[in-house]
Amino acid sequence: MSGPLRVLIVDDEPIAARRMQRLLRAEPGVEVVGVAQDGAAALVAVRAQAPEVILLDIEMPGGDGFALLDRLGPEAPVCIFVTAFDHHALRAFEREAVDYLTKPVAPARLAEALGRARARRAARESGEEIAELRAALATLRRALAPAAAAPPAAPMLWVTRRGQQIRLAPETLDHLTAERDYTRLHQGDQSYLMTESLGALAERLAPLGFLRVHRSVVVRLGAIARIESGRHGALRVVLSSGAALPVGRSHAARLRAWQEGERGARP
Incomplete structure (x- = not known):
């Protein structure tokens, strides 16, 4: 069962941001993980706090809310736009926001928008769990294969x-990130775009230690x-390449289980 809905407020108007905090405190099952006053601060907060939902103003100094979503790309949390203007x-x-609220926000409309955000979160988690179950089933099938069978060769990844x-060996990769329906493969300071979804690649590469x-x-x-553990219990992994990557709440237990297995394997 999912925990409280982790929400980040992004608004350059302090009075509006404080009012939104008061409204959210009255909503059950909601945790405000931070407030950002512009796009740059919001980008840092999303990567550090891993919110599940952003309440995002559109017109802000240094770039609007749409520019922030562009910079976040596939890492963007569920988005609810909150603005004084209705023409956006x-x-x-079109940017797949779950709702669009105009200021001043009525409590009933905020509650409705949060309900939609919870539904979007549940749908995302369900899709991730299905992909992980498929990967686990594939691993189990390989483990139960006859011992005499020759181990399958590690799949090579071809990119254009x-x-x-270009032919890439999986063991040379550091990490993979989603770019809409495609996947970017990161290898040191190089990256390559592959026309295969992250879910499909995660399933293929799970037996190889991904x-x-x-x-x-x-x-x-x-x-x-x-x-590393951040504020509010958010985790992130830091790779030997120096890349720091967020850990989703629904994936933290599997990461911790792997970590405990590593500790148990030490002499």
């Missing part, structure tokens, strides 16, 4: 870059240098 609504829903076909730690991130376990 069509564009907001500047008209060239773990999905976020809805948009898969890591090679051997590349993990440390696991």
